[in-house]
Amino acid sequence: MNNSYSNSYKEAGVDVTAGYKAVELMKQHVKRTVTPGVLDGIGGFGGLFELDLTDIRKPVLVSGTDGVGTKLKLAFLLDKHNTVGIDCVAMCVNDIVCCGAKPLQFLDYIACGKNVPEKIAAIVSGVAEGCVQAGCALVGGETAEMPGFYPADEYDLAGFSVGVVDKDKIFDSSAIQAGDAIIALASSGVHSNGFSLVRKVFDIEHCDLSAYSAELGRGLGETLLTPTKIYVKPILELAKAVTIKSVSHITGGGFYENIPRALPEGKRAVVERAAVRVLPIFDLIAKVGGIDERDMFNTFNMGVGMCVTVPAAQADKALEVLNACGETAYLLGEIQDGEKGVTIC
Known part of the structure; x- marks a missing residue:
């Protein structure tokens, strides 16, 4: 049982126990994205992925990062948070595939004014769906509760993906x-x-x-x-x-x-x-x-x-x-x- 908590930190606006609950709620969504190569689950300090280089003679790693932008304002106004994660994944993996690379893994970053576990889990469910559509694994991420920086009911969402392509098969x-x-x-x-x-x-x-x-x-x-x-x-x-x-x-x-x-x-x-x-x-x-x-x-x-x-x-x-x-x-x-x-x- 996790007995980590801090009343002083909570009084300052950050509830670490809410973060733990959010992680537990999102695990069911992350599990959907597991692909061959994933070596560890969510919760460690880094996402582990074993690279399969079968049929890839000259591996080239291709990276992409992006966010959802002000489209998030629509999610706030409609109080619908389970689709913007798809946007986040899409903006990264669609860039990666432009050179012929296959996305392998994805990480998300959610910064919010207040960590509401159910809302965070809904956001991650969209990220997981995007990963399933792209055929890549959600291997980790970060949720940062930042009271006083973001309004309590708002958040920002960004992501990062890594893919691989054989150098000889890069679109020319x-x-x-x-x-x-x-x-x-x-x-x-x-x-x-x-x-x-x-x-x-x-x-x-x-x-x-x-x-x-x-x-x-x-x-x-x-x-x-x-x-x-x-x-x-x-x-x-x-x-x-x-x-x-x-x-x-x-x-x-x-x-x-x-x-x-x-x-x-x-x-x-x-x-x-x-x-x-x-x-x-x-x-x-x-x-x-x-x-x-x-x-x-x-x-x-x-x-x-x-x-x-x-x-x-x-x-x-x-x-x-x-x-x-x-x-x-x-x-x-x-x-x-x-x-x-x-x-x-």
Whole structure:
């Protein structure tokens, strides 16, 4: 039995016993994420993971870290905390898989004004679900109770992931040629980017988030809180079937910032505007906020969570594989010679 407690610390606003209870409540969720390689459970000073290098001749570790950002304000207002953990995992592992790496492990960091064990466990349940979707293990984390720094009912959430890829199998964007096909993988919504603008547009602290929206087919709050889609498994499956030259994770900065990050000098992505399957939430944001199309495509994913570049001759096969994985995938455009960047026409 753990007999660690401090009345003085509790009087200062930190209840260490609440932390112990939170750990006990989250263990059932963490257990879902255990994969081969995990050597120890939650509670130690470090997460142990045995690296299996079978079929990996030149292992390269790939790391990614990110947070959920101000999307958390929606979770506070709706008092719904079991999905933002998926966003946290997604923002890290979707970056890692862009070079062809398989995420192996994940750690989270939760800083809060007051440790309410049930709320912390709900947050971690989302993290665990994200890890399951990504096929990686939740090997540890940290919950920091920081009274006076965060309001009692608020928290911040960030994460860190490590993956591995064979050096010879890293996606090679330098091989991109004019005529290569750009394939879109549909997003699930706004994901976890641009929420400072979203919050301003809808004045979310003062609007009715639960009200039904005919344009969205559900409530605004529910739509905005939809978790970020995790693309790890379909991308890794696609890599077995076709030659992937590059992958772009469409996050903050939208098309104009993220697509060029996966292009070599002298190559330009040409996106067919008519091909983009814009989700209703983005039309609503643009209408209510009076935001022009250029700014929308430079802030949001607009319904495209990832872009994959493959040889034109393999485009049909790529679409077949991705759709078989349950993705909504379609041809978005092509690569052309020109100044590195994006043209939407």
